[in-house]
Amino acid sequence: MTNDGSIIARGSGFTTYALELENDGLKYLVGFVQPNGNAKEFIEPGATIRRSNDQPSIGSVDCDPRKKIHYKFDVHLMNTL
Numbered sequence: 001m002t003n004d005g006s007i008i009a010r011g012s013g014f015t016t017y018a019l020e021l022e023n024d025g026l027k028y029l030v031g032f033v034q035p036n037g038n039a040k041e042f043i044e045p046g047a048t049i050r051r052s053n054d055q056p057s058i059g060s061v062d063c064d065p066r067k068k069i070h071y072k073f074d075v076h077l078m079n080t081l
Contacts, residue, residue: 005029006019013035014035014036015033015036016031016032016034017032017034018031027050027052028047029048029049030046030047031045044062045063045064046060048061058074
C-alpha cells in the first residue's frame with residue numbers, strides 16, 4: 001500500500017480497512033470497519049472521491065450490505081473536473 005490513505009488499523013475491538021486509489025488527479029478512498037472476530041459484519045462501508053486530502057469530498061457512497069445503495073455525488077461538480 002503506497003498511498004497515504006491506504007491503511008489497515010487494528011484496535012481493541014475493531015479493525016479499519018481503507019484503500020486509496022489515484023487516477024487523473026482524483027483520489028478514491030474505499031473502506032470499512034469490521035468488528036474483530038466477526039468476518040461477516042461490515043460497519044460503515046463506503047467510498048469517497050476528492051481531488052486531494054486538503055479538499056472536501058466531491059462525492060460519497062454509503063453502502064449497507066443489507067440495503068439498496070444510495071449515492072450522493074455532485075454531478076455538476078463532477079462535470080467540471
